[in-house]
Amino acid sequence: MSHHLNESLIRELAHKYHTPLYIFSEKEIRKQCQQLKSAISYENKKIRYACKALSLQAILKIVRSEGFDIDVVSLNEVKRAQRAGYNADEILYTGEGASQLVFEELLEKGVLINCSSIDQIRLIGEIKPGSSCSIRVNPGEGHGATTKTNTGGPSSKHGIYHDQMDEVKKVLKEYDLKLVGVHSHIGSESDLNHWLRIKDLTLNIAKQFDDIDFVDLGGGIPVVYKESDKPMPLNEWGEKLTESFSNFSKEYGKDIQLVIEPGRFIAASCGSLIAEVENLKHTPNYHFAIVNTGLNHNPRPSLYGSYHPISFIGAEGRKMDGERNYVIGGNLCESGDVFTVTADGTLAPRKLPMLQIGDLMIMGMIGAYSYTMKSEYNSMNLPASVLVDINGNEKLIERRGTIDDIMRREMEAYTEGH
Numbered sequence: 001m002s003h004h005l006n007e008s009l010i011r012e013l014a015h016k017y018h019t020p021l022y023i024f025s026e027k028e029i030r031k032q033c034q035q036l037k038s039a040i041s042y043e044n045k046k047i048r049y050a051c052k053a054l055s056l057q058a059i060l061k062i063v064r065s066e067g068f069d070i071d072v073v074s075l076n077e078v079k080r081a082q083r084a085g086y087n088a089d090e091i092l093y094t095g096e097g098a099s100q101l102v103f104e105e106l107l108e109k110g111v112l113i114n115c116s117s118i119d120q121i122r123l124i125g126e127i128k129p130g131s132s133c134s135i136r137v138n139p140g141e142g143h144g145a146t147t148k149t150n151t152g153g154p155s156s157k158h159g160i161y162h163d164q165m166d167e168v169k170k171v172l173k174e175y176d177l178k179l180v181g182v183h184s185h186i187g188s189e190s191d192l193n194h195w196l197r198i199k200d201l202t203l204n205i206a207k208q209f210d211d212i213d214f215v216d217l218g219g220g221i222p223v224v225y226k227e228s229d230k231p232m233p234l235n236e237w238g239e240k241l242t243e244s245f246s247n248f249s250k251e252y253g254k255d256i257q258l259v260i261e262p263g264r265f266i267a268a269s270c271g272s273l274i275a276e277v278e279n280l281k282h283t284p285n286y287h288f289a290i291v292n293t294g295l296n297h298n299p300r301p302s303l304y305g306s307y308h309p310i311s312f313i314g315a316e317g318r319k320m321d322g323e324r325n326y327v328i329g330g331n332l333c334e335s336g337d338v339f340t341v342t343a344d345g346t347l348a349p350r351k352l353p354m355l356q357i358g359d360l361m362i363m364g365m366i367g368a369y370s371y372t373m374k375s376e377y378n379s380m381n382l383p384a385s386v387l388v389d390i391n392g393n394e395k396l397i398e399r400r401g402t403i404d405d406i407m408r409r410e411m412e413a414y415t416e417g418h
């Protein structure tokens with residue numbers, strides 16, 4: 001659950017590449033991919049990796065070599081995927097926006113667009129009548145770990161609401177478009193019951209269309225961040241999906257492909273963020289340990305109140321002892337820049353050994369939606385990323401940021417004295 005790295009390797013990498021540092025494990029990412037593949041026995045299945053979770057080239061290549069396709073949300077994610085070797089027909093684009101230029105380029109490349117609105121269907125029709133598309137539906141219900149990660153139901157902006165399928169059919173007909181798939185993604189970290197319920201609702205919607213090839217149930221498979229989190233019972237989940245899709249295909253009279261789009265499940269556990277204790281201070285209420293990273297390198301705690309496992313190893317091999325409750329704070333000028341918080345953002349000190357300046361923090365489970373949500377806030381350099389490959393060898397896959405990286409797009413717009 002926490003991390004998969006041994007202490008001497010962490011010390012070595014922190015010394016060589018400096019902190020803060022992202023470390024990703026190839027072994028872990030492959031393990032997650034293999035678990036998913038073996039959980040679903042249904043033959044006609046496709047797993048698309050939702051690369052918004054972690055989009056480094058090295059990671060995309062590993063996932064592709066496991067036989068997975070890819071789910072993208074922007075034109076630049078399409079380009080990332082293509083640079084990592086994915087062919088256009090291995091990419092599905094699901095995005096909320098609908099710019100004419102983006103859609104033209106996607107259609108020209110031959111990337112399938114999963115329409116999140118009726119306007120998007122119309123736009124495809126205008127650009128390329130007679131082409132194929134799929135639709136993202138909002139089945140009327142959603143479920144996620146937080147309201148911010150719930151992407152279904154009447155309060156969600158995502159997808160086409162399920163009661164508007166007649167309008168969908170009308171527009172498809174108007175432009176002679178072929179609907180090849182029906183998709184839903186109702187939230188991140190959804191439990192088994194919600195997953196199965198949404199599967200049924202989505203299959204019911206899919207039934208309304210004549211000649212589709214696939215039904216895509218999105219991502220949302222939960223992972224275990226803390227001991228009280230419930231893992232998805234993958235085998236039960238896989239069996240239920242297999243049973244439903246086999247029955248559905250029989251009824252529908254065609255072998256329908258089962259598609260899933262996990263991001264978090266594949267990426268979360270492979271990543272750790274290494275940082276160093278730089279200050280220790282206290283108020284009448286709390287002991288604070290300030291580390292040389294922050295919400296700029298993992299915004300999940302401040303954004304969602306998310307929990308990440310945190311442990312420390314002593315500076316210069318010092319053996320750690322004692323015990324104290326610490327709030328772990330980042331080094332940014334932002335009071336919400338704190339890693340140990342509850343879901344509603346209240347400070348939640350953790351029981352840790354007595355810390356000293358220079359001790360190394362290992363924050364686990366940061367593979368999904370941490371690296372990809374990073375920022376250069378406070379003009380802090382971005383960390384380097386290291387991959388520990390399947391043989392245990394380290395490879396630098398992204399160098400540390402610099403001031404030139406931070407200022408790379410600025411123009412000389414002001415000259416003193418003018």
Ligand SMILES: Cc1ncc(COP(=O)(O)O)c(C=O)c1O
Binds near residue numbers: 219
């Ligand atoms: C359309 C779509 N598919 C898949 C995913 C991946 O979700 P998760 O990382 O929870 O598996 C997302 C996440 O936002 C999404 O929007």
